[in-house]
Amino acid sequence: MTRRVRLALFGVAACGLAALLLWSITGLPKFGDYHGAYGKILNKRAPQERQTSNVVAAVVFDYRGFDTMGEELILFAAVMGVAMLLREPREEEAPVPEDPVRSDALRAFGVSFAGATLVLGLWIVAHGYVTPGGGFQGGVVLAAAFLLVWLAGSYRAYRGLARAPFVELAEGSGAGGYVVIGLCALLIGDAFLHNLLPYGVAGKLSSGGSIPLLNWASGLEVTAAFVLLFNEFLSERAVLIDPTRRPS
Amino acid sequence: MSYLPFVLAAWIFLVGIFGIVRSRHFIHLVVCLSLTQSSTYVLLLSIGYVKHGGAPIFKDVPLGTKAVDPVVQALTLTDIVVSVTVAALLLALAIQAKKHAKTMNPDELRPVRG
Incomplete structure (x- = not known):
């Protein structure tokens, strides 16, 4: 199929889809x-029922906790997929590439940042x-701290910080920990992932029962998953820009 | 005005697919797919919006204050995570395509023969 035919086909289909979408939008509440x-x-009950002032977190880690477990496992499986795709053809560990950052001021600022x-x-x-936040959002920020070490510091320092066995262990225990916390509820005779700790007082760090535990498990999982992704893509970059291996 | 956010979501979706259809580069394609998926965030969040409602966070705010729907916000969070993982997987596949087929143009990929 040539580009022209494909674009023409898309034009027709998109017009039809746009018409259907607009039609369906008129059926939505304003x-x-x-x-x-x-x-x-x-919104009415969760802050009292779970003593959690952030209702979104209560939904993510309690009312829809099972859904979030699936989400964590999707993340886990996808990162594993990336690692399998990229590791297999990388025969040898590439030499450490030179760091582009030469300014000491930039280094000092970046690393302290x-x-x-x-x-x-x-x-x-x-x-x-x-308050607004949670394991997923905070996990990405934590992973960004590792990335900053590479961007402003050096690749060697980054590799030293994000050692593969350590990061893999963290990722596994983040995803596994979530499931184990769910199983603990089964052990004491409740439903899977049922909230099993005392709820405490809303607004305190000790509030929410087992929500904090699940929150930290997903924070660990997300941080490690992203650092592992950076690891894989950065090693790939090391292979691609390796000056000793000219493209044939 | 009252339907504008939904129309915006439909627009982002269609523009994203248009980008995928006429893409000449895998990285561009992944960005277009992420854009397409971001239309679902706009759709979910605008469905859950309640007029003059605040965030569904009741810290220093009395219980019962008008707030937007927390369920769709949680769904958006899931949506974003899935979008990121899909993007990561596709970028890894793009690297593989570059290595094995020596091209980043989807049109130049030949069908796989078994």
């Missing part, structure tokens, strides 16, 4: 007029069920 029962009930990012990430994970 913007701002949503009256979904579940959200209203959760990595520390600040690390603290910010920990803070976002820790307060995820009290």
Whole structure:
């Protein structure tokens, strides 16, 4: 199929799809007029029922905790897929590439900024069920701290920080920990992933029962998953820009 | 005005698919797919919006204050994670295509023969 035919075909199909979408939009409630029962009930009850001031976190780690477990396992499987795709054809470990950063000031600033990012990430994970944030959001910030070490520091320092066995262990225990916490509820006779700890007082770090545990498990999982992704793609880059191996 | 966010979501979706269809580079294709998927964030969040509602976070805010729907926000979070993982997998496949087929243009890939 030539490009022209394909584009023409797409044009026709897109017009049809656009018409269908516009038609379906007219059947939606007007913007701002949503009256979904579940959200209203959760907003009314979750802060008292689970002592969690962030209702989104309560939905993610409690009311829909099973769904989040699936999400974690998707992340786990995808990162494993990337590692399998990229590791197999990489025959030998490439020599460490030279670092493009030559300025000491930039290095010092970047590396100290990595520390600040690390603290910010920990803070976002820790307060995820009290204020906006959580394991997923904070985990990405934490992984960014590692990336900063590479960007402003050196590849060697980054590799030293993000050793593969350590990161893999962290990723596995993040994903596995979530499942184990769910199984603990089964052991004491509740439903899988049922909240099993005392709820505490809303607004405190000790609130939410087992929500903090699940939150930290997913924070660990997300951080390690992203660092592992960076590892794989950066090693790939090391192979691609390796000056000793000219493309044939 | 009251349907504008939904129309925006449909527009982003169609533009993203248009980009995929006429893509000449795998990286461009992955970016277009991410764009297409981001239309679902706009759709989910605008469905859950309640007029003059605040964030569904009741810290320093009395319980019962008007707030937007927390369920669709949680779904958007899942959506973003899935989008990122798909992008990572596709980028890894793009690297493999570059290595084995020596091309980044989807049109130049030949069908796989077994």
